[in-house]
Amino acid sequence: MTSSSAAVGDDRPAKLARVRELLADRDAPFLTLTAAENLAWLLDGARVQVPYGGPPVVRAVVDRDGGIRVDASANEVDRLAAEELGGLELHPVPWSVSLPDPAPGGLLDTDLVAELRAARAVLLPAERARYASLGAEVARAVGEVLRAARPGDTERRLAAELARAVVGIGAEPVVLLVAGESRLGWRHPLPTDAPLGRRAIAVVGARRTGLVVNLTRWIRFGSATPSARAGDAALLEVEADAFAATRPGRTLAEALADIRDAYPRHGFDPEEWTRHHQGGPTGYLGRDPKATPDAADVIRAGQAFAWNPSAPGAKVEDTVIVDDGIRVLTVDPGWPTTMVRGLARPIELEL
Template structure:
């Protein structure tokens, strides 16, 4: 067992001890990818995992569908050392999906497991920094080739190609031309990009997810881009270790009217939240009681009509480190942090 796996198994065991449980079965792709060092645990990108993991005080046992054992052992799990892998019939529910006597289901300790995977290890941070750089550079390369007459689907296809070439999986691909910028989740169509276009990417590699949004073409009408960057700066300032996500969200909500947006602008789209092994882990809501952890990744995504800002950042030692950064993309200084602005068509 590698040191990374050992640390993570110990974190799960600490949860078991705190909850007075003898065993738990991990079944979610987020927890399994985290535990197993970023192993690809699904076949359809957002499908159900092909294995489950039972953790007790002294044992770690993996139950893997029989038709996936060889691939996982040879291509995904080999860096982790010797593991107890049990072949499971492909036509029967995995342990944990089907109740397993003596083991608590993952859902019963979901909040504790989110906290366990929130603080990223140094090896995870290195993976994340490399992923963030690669994905940001891929988006820049695609944006540099786009033209106003290109369709949204052409832009999304080019992004998918570039992301897959980095070894990542595109799990979110959105594109909006000038005529559809009012939509917060613009699935691509045959419409033209026009004079201003939004590109949104979520890409997963080694289990970790990089999220970012970029604009190509003109700046937004008026000064809404600049005012929204000020909202994001307030979000960064509010994301302090130990604070509840609900409190951070309340500060973000108050920031909108402070910078000239409608009081209820924050209600028109979710504002993001912690990320890592899930796109949002969890999404920040007024009821979210999770607390900010040192060494945790976040993807806040403030938005307003026609504009949005989003990057994956690390919150550590009271500082914000932008992970999805490409020096070739134009930026503006906002509170000492370089933030992306619209990139003119080439």
């Protein structure tokens, strides 16, 4: 195998060490990476897709010595070398044929989904720095768009402005949900031509350098009723219980069980948790994975999460990193907040 130097990204050696450990455990000579999340992780956040959700235009093979071979579509090689994968030797493959099939005798990433998810989970210093920058920029950009919204704007217009803002900071929109007053009953409201009316929700997922941040924000034209504010406050308590449940060493299933039990404790229907997924780990995928009652993945210090508890007309979501406590990445200093158990949490913006 022709291999290249690993000394490209600051955190590349640590990632290669994780791959080499996996290869040693399986007594395998090499691992072929084909999935976008694994390629972006290993290759320092390189943009490995052309359509946002399309198949990767590269394939990487890592051997037990830490060597990397990268095959790429020939029509992408020059751009990749100049803008994404400098320092790596790229092997062109004619655009008219598929990238080469994995060689026999090695491991394939699609057969090691859980193992590679665990390898990606603990964010390294360079990843954390990129993630923190992205989270802050997305939160500020979303805040600017929402502060300029008006009741007569359509959901699609607001979604378009959010997309413009995300692309404008060098990121890619991976989720854009908007609901105005007439459609707040939907948990996944794809935008329509309906006007925003007196109240609206915006849900944004944005990817840059391979990492995805997720956040949800609410706006209201006028003042909320005391009962609406009480419902929002109760849901923030559910979220606080979710953060408290997210402790290194526990499984996702254990954390989800605590979130399930938090709903009735704070005045919601005991079945509310079944009406929408509650989120889970994030990073190189929007949910990596969603937390489910049988999810055995172990929570790790240095892992990113995006919980999203919800109830009729209420939802809260931010991207955080779990260490000794919770560090929120998606913070807009200009957005209104309230303190919940020592952590500033976003509330509805009244315009």
